Amino acid sequence: MSMQYASGAVGNVTVNGVKLWDDILETARFGGTPKGGIKRLALTEEDRQVRDWFVRTCEALGCTVSHDSMGNQFARRPGTEDTLPPITMGSHLDTQPTGGKFDGIVGVLGGLAVLRALQETGRETRHPIELINWTNEEGSRFSPAMLSSGVFAGVFTEQEALDTKDREGVRLGDVLEGIGYRGAEVCGAHPVAAYFELHIEQGPILEVEHKTIGIVTGVQGMRWYEVTLTGRDSHAGSTPMRLRADALVTAARMIEAVQTIALEHGPDAVGTVGLIENRPNSRNVVPGEVFFTVDFRDPDDSIVQKMEDAFYAQASELAEKAGLTLEIARVWDTPAVQFDPECVASVTRAADTLGYPARRIVSGAGHDATYMAQVAPTAMIFVPCAGGLSHNEEESAEPDDVTAGANVLLRAVLETDMRL
Ligand code: GLV
Ligand code: MN
Numbered sequence: 162m163s164m165q166y167a168s169g170a171v172g173n174v175t176v177n178g179v180k181l182w183d184d185i186l187e188t189a190r191f192g193g194t195p196k197g198g199i200k201r202l203a204l205t206e207e208d209r210q211v212r213d214w215f216v217r218t219c220e221a222l223g224c225t226v227s228h229d230s231m232g233n234q235f236a237r238r239p240g241t242e243d244t245l246p247p248i249t250m251g252s253h254l255d256t257q258p259t260g261g262k263f264d265g266i267v268g269v270l271g272g273l274a275v276l277r278a279l280q281e282t283g284r285e286t287r288h289p290i291e292l293i294n295w296t297n298e299e300g301s302r303f304s305p306a307m308l309s310s311g312v313f314a315g316v317f318t319e320q321e322a323l324d325t326k327d328r329e330g331v332r333l334g335d336v337l338e339g340i341g342y343r344g345a346e347v348c349g350a351h352p353v354a355a356y357f358e359l360h361i362e363q364g365p366i367l368e369v370e371h372k373t374i375g376i377v378t379g380v381q382g383m384r385w386y387e388v389t390l391t392g393r394d395s396h397a398g399s400t401p402m403r404l405r406a407d408a409l410v411t412a413a414r415m416i417e418a419v420q421t422i423a424l425e426h427g428p429d430a431v432g433t434v435g436l437i438e439n440r441p442n443s444r445n446v447v448p449g450e451v452f453f454t455v456d457f458r459d460p461d462d463s464i465v466q467k468m469e470d471a472f473y474a475q476a477s478e479l480a481e482k483a484g485l486t487l488e489i490a491r492v493w494d495t496p497a498v499q500f501d502p503e504c505v506a507s508v509t510r511a512a513d514t515l516g517y518p519a520r521r522i523v524s525g526a527g528h529d530a531t532y533m534a535q536v537a538p539t540a541m542i543f544v545p546c547a548g549g550l551s552h553n554e555e556e557s558a559e560p561d562d563v564t565a566g567a568n569v570l571l572r573a574v575l576e577t578d579m580r581l
């Protein structure tokens with residue numbers, strides 16, 4: 162540890178955990194579900210409402226708020242050396258269709274709590290400090306995930322992102338304009354000195370080990386595929402079994418293959434089919450076409466490759482045997498990421514100074530930090546969530562843990578402001 166950046170220099174400023182929790186509950190109204198979760202798909206009316214709230218609230222704190230050509234929002238608190246690139250914090254305010262109150266939200270509102278703490282204590286920083294709300298992190302409405310941080314990092318072109326359509330054929334660029342969040346600043350032009358993202362773990366490790374803070378060292382590799390299997394629609398009553406080209410039956414075998422492949426490539430490998438469309442989806446028609454998605458992940462990219470090879474081979478064999486046409490497209494590939502050692506060290510020191518039990522951890526979920534790591538020194542902070550449950554309306558976290566995470570974020574940001 163370098164003494165020059167020891168805790169004394171960071172000082173004792175802390176976030177207001179009560180206000181942070183209030184913000185979580187207040188914004189949960191936008192798209193709130195009867196089961197206590199949130200349905201706030203990217204670029205919907207509910208997303209517009211929470212974005213407007215973000216603008217109002219950050220402006221009330223004295224920040225300047227802008228958005229870029231992908232609708233990524235930036236709330237800026239000036240620095241004493243204001244021409245320096247900003248130290249940034251961020252995450253996302255969009256959710257899954259049956260999302261909870263914490264995934265992404267803790268990172269944005271935790272960053273807001275940091276800005277508030279700086280403002281209320283009159284704390285000056287050399288760099289401007291900025292809070293970012295990234296557009297379409299979830300990849301639920303518009304695939305893939307982390308789309309706009311991906312454009313920011315140059316992984317996707319802006320044009321391909323704007324032309325992305327949801328499952329109803331609605332174009333991203335059109336709804337972005339429609340809700341009034343397509344800005345003039347070119348996505349990616351915004352300078353960034355460093356990026357920190359606070360997030361719930363979305364897995365069970367911290368809770369089981371009674372750790373308050375996860376020091377995230379990186380993100381595992383992930384790939385997404387879209388599979389279309391084509392047979393022939395025919396009558397359910399009059400088509401003998403031997404004359405059918407039933408796409409759903411073979412899709413079912415492929416789905417089982419995804420599970421088996423992941424189990425065979427353990428211990429960390431995971432494989433999921435989360436979206437399936439059966440066509441024409443009528444009870445007395447033998448299904449002629451099935452569309453489904455596959456998600457394979459592992460911390461080791463070579464294992465992800467092996468799972469891909471196994472799936473392609475098994476899917477081809479199954480389709481051929483059934484006389485069906487198979488199309489598989491790999492639509493997303495994000496290799497495993499290692500975060501910046503200095504930023505990870507700042508998170509470690511912050512947790513240590515504050516006396517929070519902590520452990521190093523690799524993220525199983527994708528985050529905007531995955532792409533930000535390509536353009537700026539980056540690290541993440543995890544806090545536990547109940548039962549490790551996420552992408553679920555029952556997703557839950559303890560106020561004290563969320564506050565602890567925001568305090569670690571605050572210290573890591575202040576230390577980095579002095580270091581860079
Ligand atoms: C993003 O939320 C992902 O991990 O799929
Ligand atoms: Mn998230």
Ligand code: MN
Nearest residue numbers: 257264299552
């Ligand atoms: Mn998510």
